[in-house]
Amino acid sequence: MNFDFSDDQKFLQQTARDYLAEHSPLSVCREVLETDKPYADDLWKGAAEMGWQGAVIPEEYGGAGFGHLELAMIAEEIGRALAPIPFSSSVYFATEAILQAGSEAQKKKYLPALAAGTTIGTFALTEKTGQNDIENVQAKVSDGKLSGTKFPVADGDVANFAVVAAQGDGGLSLYLVDLEGEGVQRESVTSFDPSRSMARIEFDGAPADLLGEAGQGASLASHLLDRAAALMAFEQLGSAQACFDITKEFTTGRYAFGRPVASFQAIKHRLADMWCEIELARSNAYYGAWALSNEEDELNVAACIARIQAGDALEQVSVEMVQMHGGVGYTWEYDCHLFYRRAKLLGAVLGSSAQWKDKLVDRIEAGEPS
Amino acid sequence: MDFNDTPEEAAFRAKARTWLDANAETMKPGDFSAGPLDERDDPASIQSAKKWQQKKADDGWACLTWPKEYGGQGATSIQNVIWNQEEARYKTPPNIYGIGLGMCGPTIMTHGTDAQRERWLPEMRMGQKVWCQLFSEPSAGSDLAGLRSTAVRDGDDWVINGQKIWTTGAQFCDWGILVVRSDATVAKHSGLTYFVVDMHSPGIEVRPITQINGGQGFNEVFFTDVRIPDAQRLSEIGNGWAVAITTLMNERASIGGGGGSSVHELIELARGIEVDGQSALEQSSVREKIATFYTRTKGLKLTGYRTLSAISQGKTPGPESSLGKLVGGRLTQEMAAFAMDLQGPAGALNDPSQLPQAAEWQDRYLSIPGLRIAGGTDEILRNIISERVLGLPPEARADKGIAFKDIPTGPPSN
Numbered sequence: 005m006n007f008d009f010s011d012d013q014k015f016l017q018q019t020a021r022d023y024l025a026e027h028s029p030l031s032v033c034r035e036v037l038e039t040d041k042p043y044a045d046d047l048w049k050g051a052a053e054m055g056w057q058g059a060v061i062p063e064e065y066g067g068a069g070f071g072h073l074e075l076a077m078i079a080e081e082i083g084r085a086l087a088p089i090p091f092s093s094s095v096y097f098a099t100e101a102i103l104q105a106g107s108e109a110q111k112k113k114y115l116p117a118l119a120a121g122t123t124i125g126t127f128a129l130t131e132k133t134g135q136n137d138i139e140n141v142q143a144k145v146s147d148g149k150l151s152g153t154k155f156p157v158a159d160g161d162v163a164n165f166a167v168v169a170a171q172g173d174g175g176l177s178l179y180l181v182d183l184e185g186e187g188v189q190r191e192s193v194t195s196f197d198p199s200r201s202m203a204r205i206e207f208d209g210a211p212a213d214l215l216g217e218a219g220q221g222a223s224l225a226s227h228l229l230d231r232a233a234a235l236m237a238f239e240q241l242g243s244a245q246a247c248f249d250i251t252k253e254f255t256t257g258r259y260a261f262g263r264p265v266a267s268f269q270a271i272k273h274r275l276a277d278m279w280c281e282i283e284l285a286r287s288n289a290y291y292g293a294w295a296l297s298n299e300e301d302e303l304n305v306a307a308c309i310a311r312i313q314a315g316d317a318l319e320q321v322s323v324e325m326v327q328m329h330g331g332v333g334y335t336w337e338y339d340c341h342l343f344y345r346r347a348k349l350l351g352a353v354l355g356s357s358a359q360w361k362d363k364l365v366d367r368i369e370a371g372e373p374s
Numbered sequence: 375m376d377f378n379d380t381p382e383e384a385a386f387r388a389k390a391r392t393w394l395d396a397n398a399e400t401m402k403p404g405d406f407s408a409g410p411l412d413e414r415d416d417p418a419s420i421q422s423a424k425k426w427q428q429k430k431a432d433d434g435w436a437c438l439t440w441p442k443e444y445g446g447q448g449a450t451s452i453q454n455v456i457w458n459q460e461e462a463r464y465k466t467p468p469n470i471y472g473i474g475l476g477m478c479g480p481t482i483m484t485h486g487t488d489a490q491r492e493r494w495l496p497e498m499r500m501g502q503k504v505w506c507q508l509f510s511e512p513s514a515g516s517d518l519a520g521l522r523s524t525a526v527r528d529g530d531d532w533v534i535n536g537q538k539i540w541t542t543g544a545q546f547c548d549w550g551i552l553v554v555r556s557d558a559t560v561a562k563h564s565g566l567t568y569f570v571v572d573m574h575s576p577g578i579e580v581r582p583i584t585q586i587n588g589g590q591g592f593n594e595v596f597f598t599d600v601r602i603p604d605a606q607r608l609s610e611i612g613n614g615w616a617v618a619i620t621t622l623m624n625e626r627a628s629i630g631g632g633g634g635s636s637v638h639e640l641i642e643l644a645r646g647i648e649v650d651g652q653s654a655l656e657q658s659s660v661r662e663k664i665a666t667f668y669t670r671t672k673g674l675k676l677t678g679y680r681t682l683s684a685i686s687q688g689k690t691p692g693p694e695s696s697l698g699k700l701v702g703g704r705l706t707q708e709m710a711a712f713a714m715d716l717q718g719p720a721g722a723l724n725d726p727s728q729l730p731q732a733a734e735w736q737d738r739y740l741s742i743p744g745l746r747i748a749g750g751t752d753e754i755l756r757n758i759i760s761e762r763v764l765g766l767p768p769e770a771r772a773d774k775g776i777a778f779k780d781i782p783t784g785p786p787s788n
Contacts, residue, residue: 005383005452005686006376007679073375252764267767269753272760279759280697284673291676294375309669361665362658368641368668369655 007290009073016070017077023054024085030339036088037199037342042162042192048089048121056082057095058119060103065115072297076238076289083242086346088199090124090159092239092353096232098125101167101178104231105216105224110180114165126163127232128154128181128205129225136229136355138222143170143207150181150212153204158353160203161192167215167228168207174219179212186210196352197345230307233354234292237307240314240350241289244282247321247343251275251328271328278324281317288313308364315351315360322347377679379456386453390435390460397429398464420504420546423467427501437475437499444483444491445499451685470543474498474505477624478551478570485568485609485617494549494570506547506573508538508595509618513783515540516754518553519563519615520773520781523597525554532556532569532607534577534600540748544580544593547573551621552602553614555778562778566614570606577601587740622750623693637668640713643730647716654716663712670705674698693762700755703746710739 032044059075061067082091099118117123130136131153143152150170168181187210195202216224255266265271292310295303322343326333333340430436439454440446479498497503514521523536550571557565577600582590609617647654654660681691713735714721726732746752760766773781
């Protein structure tokens with residue numbers, strides 16, 4: 005039994021934390037949130053120089069050749085810093101999709117540029133308001149041309165290409181689609197957390213390059229969501245921990261009735277509960293990372309519980325963060341709302357907690373791993 | 375990161391399994407293991423528990439983590455966990471040794487003299503003598519250091535008067551660990567002294583307390599001029615609080631580790647209940663609850679694995695292990711409540727012959743409030759986490775820096 009990250013992995017995490025402390029203080033997140041900038045491009049380039057986008061891309065394709073445990077450590081730090089970059093879309097989805105299902109030619113075409121950060125990818129599955137519905141995708145590909153609407157697409161306004169789920173000859177399949185080419189119209193839509201951007205994309209005869217086998221789209225998409233969920237859980241965990249740390253510091257430093265606010269049980273007991281939720285989230289996230297890095301079948305359950313606990317914990321602590329800050333927590337000036345917004349955005353982009361819970365029960369019923 | 379047994383761990387597990395196969399019967403689906411606060415005063419189950427402990431001790435499976443010099447196996451914590459995992463797969467008598475082996479033993483090892491260790495540890499290990507803990511009092515539960523039972527020195531003896539309460543198993547125990555006030559003129563934590571008391575001493579009266587589940591696991595214990603030789607004092611006079619803390623940290627470590635209640639039983643229950651022509655397990659409200667329970671149960675188990683990994687790296691588990699009991703207690707209560715809701719109007723029954731799973735969830739619902747109070751209430755655990763794990767400022771207190779006898783004990787009289 006060694007259910008922990010190695011010293012090397014922790015060292016990598018510390019390096020990422022130090023880098024982000026210097027290059028992505030919350031003022032960077034706030035700048036993207038308050039301006040028309042879709043993301044922090046300097047930070048994106050810096051991250052690529054650190055090798056983060058290419059963390060799990062093999063060296064032969066220009067990546068760092070690390071494993072998913074290392075990527076999980078980076079993800080946690082991205083979450084802690086609320087880094088305003090399209091990391092999850094490009095790394096957890098687009099890169100994973102190509103690594104999982106790409107042909108040699110597709111890998112050669114996309115992976116080096118993804119690793120270098122010169123190309124941004126994303127994943128386009130959802131089509132309308134409501135839960136992710138792999139079974140009822142309406143977008144269609146015929147004769148290699150994609151038509152349909154994808155909405156909302158995380159980072160769809162800044163991505164260069166998308167992995168798109170659409171109905172093809174053999175049933176639901178995944179396709180690589182150039183978002184800067186013909187037959188693509190896209191517009192930014194106002195994001196709940198404007199430090200991360202969202203888009204609507206209309207495809208009308210856009211050239212689509214089959215990714216993986218025709219008709220395998222449903223299982224591929226489902227597996228991709230699991231992989232991304234396991235990684236996203238670390239972003240959520242990092243954000244939750246930051247939320248908690250800031251709130252703890254604030255309530256310890258603020259005095260009311262002649263004593264620190266954090267000395268009142270009304271506050272300290274809730275902080276204890278928040279800590280418990282984050283610890284459970286950490287444990288489940290570790291499990292997800294383990295399953296992902298070992299390509300275990302039980303990733304299908306591990307991803308669910310990592311996702312559910314991390315998402316629920318982050319939502320809870322972000323709500324408590326605003327509440328425990330009192331009046332200033334509700335001001336634009338304080339950073340609480342950055343976390344409050346990010347919590348809901350991260351909780352939504354892969355489908356809601358309720359949807360993951362439903363999926364979890366399906367999978368437990370189908371045969372629970374020991 | 376690796377969940378699998380190392381080759382050494384796998385070999386140990388196989389050895390444990392071989393011994394258990396030869397000496398016990400495996401649990402079958404639908405069997406429930408005994409909860410930590412079950413009624414245990416039935417003489418037959420005490421006898422079978424003693425026999426089981428003796429058998430384990432004879433073959434080297436008792437007190438695995440105790441050092442070899444005290445008759446243990448010097449096993450690692452991981453090996454102990456592997457043993458517990460394996461033993462839990464078999465039908466075994468109720469564990470009446472948790473307090474003795476888990477709390478009293480380690481306290482005696484830490485604070486006892488060589489003579490005291492020699493005197494008590496071997497017989498404790500063999501299961502011949504059962505131990506209980508005499509800490510709480512009617513006016514000192516969460517505020518344990520406010521206890522009022524007294525110890526007065528008389529020659530080579532101490533004379534004890536007062537009342538203890540919530541003493542698990544006192545009616546069949548041979549020895550008890552006892553904290554009493556030896557000096558009321560100093561601050562409350564400074565005036566306590568810790569003893570080992572022979573439960574068969576004259577002047578001790580044990581009265582069972584009937585719990586809300588009908589069980590009688592706890593007792594009141596009255597002390598009237600009970601004499602304890604000074605040789606049975608553990609550590610110095612006035613150092614009782616430090617010794618008690620050693621015991622309590624071991625208590626939380628042994629009560630904790632929650633997540634024992636199986637979410638799979640709940641899934642089975644839901645699957646078997648029909649609602650609108652389909653299994654209740656198809657209902658989204660049921661699924662959401664079950665997924666939440668599963669996620670949290672698994673989270674507790676995995677948090678335990680993180681603790682174990684820290685132990686195997688040479689770290690000592692600290693107050694953070696309060697998480698297991700705090701989260702696990704509430705979780706089990708919520709699961710039991712939900713299971714009863716699932717039963718519909720039949721949830722109003724408590725008849726094992728009429729209900730699925732022999733009304734086990736009803737039993738749990740009635741038992742679990744005890745677990746949320748015993749060994750540190752949820753509220754005390756939150757204090758421990760917030761102050762000792764998170765370093766938050768302590769609660770303002772009205773009893774600091776004054777002699778125990780001057781601390782207010784009720785509203786001021788006009």
